[in-house]
Amino acid sequence: MARARELRPRTRTQIDTLRDNLTGLERNLPALGGMGGRAVELLHRLDTVYDDMARLQKQEIDLRPEQTRLESIEERLRGDRASVLVKEVARSVGWEAARSTVTPERERWWWYLDKELARRRRSTLQRWLVRGGIILLALALLVGAYRRFLAPSPETERRIALVQRAEQYVERGDLNQAIASYEEAAAVDPNDPEAQLWLGVLYSQVGQQEAAMEAFRAARRASSSMLNYFLLRSRVYLRMGMLDEAASDVLAALALDPQSSQALFLLGDVLEQQGNYGEAMAVFYKVSLEAQDPALQVLAKVRYGMLLEAGPRMEAEAITPTVEEAGR
DSSP states (O other): OHHHHHHSOOOOOHHHHHHHHHHHHHHHGGGOTTOTTHHHHHHHHHHHHHHHHHHHHHTTOOOHHHHHHHHHHHHHHHTTTHHHHHHHHHHHTOHHHHHHTTOOOTTOGGGGHHHHHHHHHHHHHHHHHHHTTOHHHHHHHHHHHHHHHSSOOHHHHHHHHHHHHHHHHHHHTOHHHHHHHHHHHHHHOTTOHHHHHHHHHHHHHTTOHHHHHHHHHHHHHHSSOHHHHHHHHHHHHHHTTOHHHHHHHHHHHHHHOTTOHHHHHHHHHHHHHHTOHHHHHHHHHHHHHHOSSHHHHHHHHHHHHHHHHHSOOOOGGGSSOOHHHHTO
């Protein structure tokens, strides 16, 4: 009888379940590549782990070993496994679709790993530009700044100050104040298409559709060409994070001039921000080979190199595409 009692299985507890889920996460980490739709299950399992730990902590259970394991998992998910997980979820169900099923809080960062990775890439790009000593690009920027800002008129100084103030308001999300500053800038120089384009986009964001259309018409009149109009407006949309609108204008620019390196570069920017990293790499590679502007050519090489280094990795045959392949 005593031996029968010894063989009776132990009742499983909440902490057993927590440890099993942690073990499952640890086993999944090396095998993320090729998981496809099962990668989303990892996000749900992280939810379960966090919920279980919160309940157990309220019971004053010592979870220091489990906390250490979880921190190690988080470190890898935000580190060397981040790009792989982002790639697998994007390929299977897509990040927006995955989030829509749970509407996660921002604190649950793993549901927003795609956005975190995109921000990290942009930050890394800035460091490359600073540390890399891209002399040709720096010289081109200095020459452009010299030509544009040498002995500016008082009106030009006033317009620049107003535009800088408006940009600060946009960064803070104060669109009404940004509109006021751009309106002043447009009054100083009615022939500045960029101020009018910003007004058009901002008016549309605050529901002033008629004013937006009038500003866009003024910008078209002030632009040197329709190609330039679409290029300028797509940049404004990109700054505002309005990717669908930016993509529409970039495609309109390419319809006018399929060989425009500026339009192709902006297309690469849109694709990268949409998470289409392989396509973005192909476009940047094409621009790096074909752009006539040396500064744009160098910048395209940097963006291509950033994506190549940071991933997600392209297939071996697509890492160094031909010009024809890159243009498809």
